[in-house]
Amino acid sequence: MNGLVNGRIRIPAFQRGFVWDADRVAYLMDSLYKGYPYGSLLFWRTKKPLRTERAVGPYEIPVKDPEYPIDYVLDGQQRLTSIFGVFQTSLEPMEAEGWLPIYFDLGAADDAQESQFLALKDDEVDQERHFPLKVLFDTTAYRAQTRPLNEVTAERLDRIQKRFLQVALPLQTFETDDPSQVAIVFERVNRLGTPIDALQLLAAWSWSEDFDLREQFEHLGSELRPFGFDSLSEDPNLLLRCCSAVIAGDASPAALMSLNGASVRKRFQEIRNGIEGAIDFVKTNFHCASIKSLPFSTVLVPLSVFFAAEGSKSVKTTGEQRARLERWFWRTCFARRYSSGVLRNLKTDIEEMFKLRHTPDESKLGDFTCDVTPDFFLENSLNIGTVNTKTFILLLARERPISFVGGQQIALDEVLRDYNRSEYHHIYPREFLKAHPAVNENALVNFAFISSIDNKIISGAAPSIYRERMDAGRFGDICERAMLPDSTWSDDPVAFFNARASLLSDKALEVIS
Incomplete structure (x- = not known):
């Protein structure tokens, strides 16, 4: 508490604000009192004060010349702020709403489950039953509060005070x-489930007052809204990786933290051009209508390096470069390249992307192992949120499918922008497959672009029957674009599954080769 008041312990700006409600604070007091585990605190000690800091919950700490080094709270802000707010008596909250004093309920029975501490409004306090915790460490106030009480109650409160005085916070x-080491710690704390905003961390560390990177990203997001990628501004860590990749040729946390604010400010138009060029490439070549339809949003990082250009310039790709980029994209998706070893693979791809742009003959972009067998389509089930399903859907979209019944062109941009399941349906209907429990009805191999309207017309009929309801004039075209083998209409699901899996595998091998 003294460390917070004198400015030696501080809340950095990259931490989110205080979000606990009063009841949760009361439960923390109960855990402290009963000796229950409540986690440890993590401080970052440095001699370099950050440019921006947060208040301690609703309390504005007076500005003082701090004693160095300073301890910034990396983990445990909610608990530390709660303890400070409950027991300190020298400051008034800036915003009293939502912040209530905590009382010990003298009338509550000792219970392992139920809390003996309450957050109460003034008109809810019973002076004979509710004892305010805020006086517990204030000798004068504590003596005045306990003087009128009987000896038994006073002794009970002395024991409560002693118990709180004996609490040692794990630190x-x-x-x-x-800063590179801070970045590593920051990332590992993130993995443990405590989110810290890298963008705010970086802003607090190095950005100048006349350039707010967060505002620049928000503005970029609004410009991308017509193209379906406005949600990119909600992923600041991805955008920061693009910045670091363009400027430093490396998207690791260490490289990110070594960025110079002036360099980013000077080259931000180049970064913007790279991101916009990357988005235009995935939209044009793979029908990615939103960031949700990308198997890996991380592919935008190396692509932004290739398309980064100064000022109003743009990067013109040759046919060979475009083919290489497409091959790399498909191989990255089918090989699940960014599912593990992300930083290592990003580093390699960024370097090879730079070579492809400037010395194409030297680039080995996409030269990593990748194979797609029929089992990919037989063993993976359709799940919209997975990499494999998104890759499969983009492979279907590449063939520009048409309606099963009407034969008209499917509006892929609309379907993939909303990215819902209503436009992907079973080729062999689930009702029909009830008689064939040996096959996985939800395997990728059993799906195609079939609108909800077409699906109702097809209903649960056997393929040989619903074939008669399809557009006869465009039947061959429908089958070709949906990659449907002749065995589709045999009403033999095993034969169909195997034949179509082979067709899909052949198409996948074509795009990765």
Whole structure:
């Protein structure tokens, strides 16, 4: 508490604000009192003060010349702020709404489950039953509050005070002035489930007052809205990786933290051009109508390096370069390249992307192992949120499918922008497959672009029957674009599954070769 008041312990700006409600604060007090586990605190000790810091919950700490080094709270802000707010008596909250004093309920029975601490409004307080925790560490106020009480109650409160005085908060302190090490710790804390915003961390560390990177990203997002990629501004870490990749040729946390604010400000138009060029490429060549339809949003990072250009310039691709980029995209998706070893693979792809742009003959972009067998389509089930399903859908979209019944062109941009399941349906209907429990009705191989309207017309009929309801004049075209083998109409699901899986595998091998 003294460390917070004198400015030696501070809340950095990259932390989210205080979000606990009063009841949760009361439960923390109950856990402290009963000796229940409540987690440890993590401090970052540095001699370099950050440019921006947060208040301690609703309390504005007076500006003082701090004692160095300073401890910034990396993990445990909610708990630390709660403890400070409950027991401190020198400051008034800036916003009293939602912040209530915590009381010990003298009338509550000792219970392992139920809390003996309450967050109460003034008109809810019973002076004979509710004891305010805020006076517990204030000797004068504590004496005045306990003087009128009987000896038994006073002794009980003395035991409560002693118990809180004996609480030792588990604390880990990480000491460094090296921003790259802070980035590594930050990333590992993230993995443990405590989100810290890298963008705010970077802004707090190095950006100047006249350039707000967050505002620049929000503006970029609004410009991308007509193209379906406005949600990109909601992923600041991805955008930061694009910045770092363009400027430093590396998207690792260490490289990101070493970025110079002036360099980013000077080259931001180049970065913007790279991101916009990357988005235009995936939209034009793969029918990616939104960031949700990308198997890996990370592909935008190396692509932004290839398309980054100064000022109003744009990168003109040759046919050979475009073919190489397409091959790399498909191989990345089918090989699940960014599912593991992300930083290592990003580093390689960024370097090879730069070579493809400037010295194409030297580039080995996409030269990593990738194979697609029929089992990919037989063993994976349709699940819209997975990499394999998104890759499969883009492979279907590449053939520009047409309606099963009407024969008209499917509006892929609309379907893939909304990215819902209503436009992907079973080729062998589930009702028909009830008699064939040996096959997986939801396997990728059993899906095609079939609108909800067409699906109702097809209903649960056997393929040989619903074939008669399809557009006879465009029947061959429908089958070719949906990659349907002749065995589709045999009403033999095993034969169909195997034949179509082979067709899909052949198409996948074509795009990755």
